[in-house]
Ligand SMILES: [Zn+2]
């Protein structure tokens with residue numbers, strides 16, 4: 001578990017729960033909210049991290065998903081066994097979460113099933129939701145997947161962007177990645193001003209918002225090296 005800023009904590013991630021896990025965040029408060037919840041293999045470690053903050057899975061009121069991929073959301077079915085947490089996803093990634101489609105959830109990359117999870121509400125561009133006394137804003141940032149969203153909130157005087165895989169995520173036709181959409185999404189994020197940024201597989205820390213420029217400049221270049229192994233059939237990790 002890593003305290004990031006204010007009530008925003010990292011509770012899942014490649015370095016703190018399981019190597020396959022994406023970053024997931026707990027916003028503490030009377031009604032704790034998870035942004036993503038990591039993969040099913042990392043669930044025991046996620047629980048330990050929640051406990052370090054004084055919570056059990058049963059305390060979680062909502063899980064708000066950046067998108068419907070295995071490494072971000074496949075622990076949802078296990079959370080459901082221990083809580084009444086409601087799940088919110090963008091409409092474009094909804095069906096795969098409810099069916100567990102191995103391509104669209106990117107679970108084929110991990111050779112594990114994605115346990116289907118009922119979605120209770122949909123996220124749309126411009127939506128806002130309260131968590132931990134902060135106001136989180138939803139930005140639809142398709143490109144990595146059609147239903148990818150990012151969130152931002154002002155926390156302790158800083159504009160914080162939680163980008164999910166919209167920043168530095170992998171590109172693959174099987175997960176319906178779209179370069180044109182992605183360019184537009186990054187241009188939108190660049191036009192906004194963020195003090196600090198965290199993304200789906202980044203370091204367990206906040207980084208300066210100026211890093212968005214690098215991501216924009218390298219879009220279309222940076223994922224090629226990750227992408228290539230899938231074309232020669234030797235596997236790799238594009239689910240980032
Ligand atoms: Zn992803």
Ligand SMILES: [Zn+2]
Nearest residue numbers: 022200239240
């Ligand atoms: Zn990911």
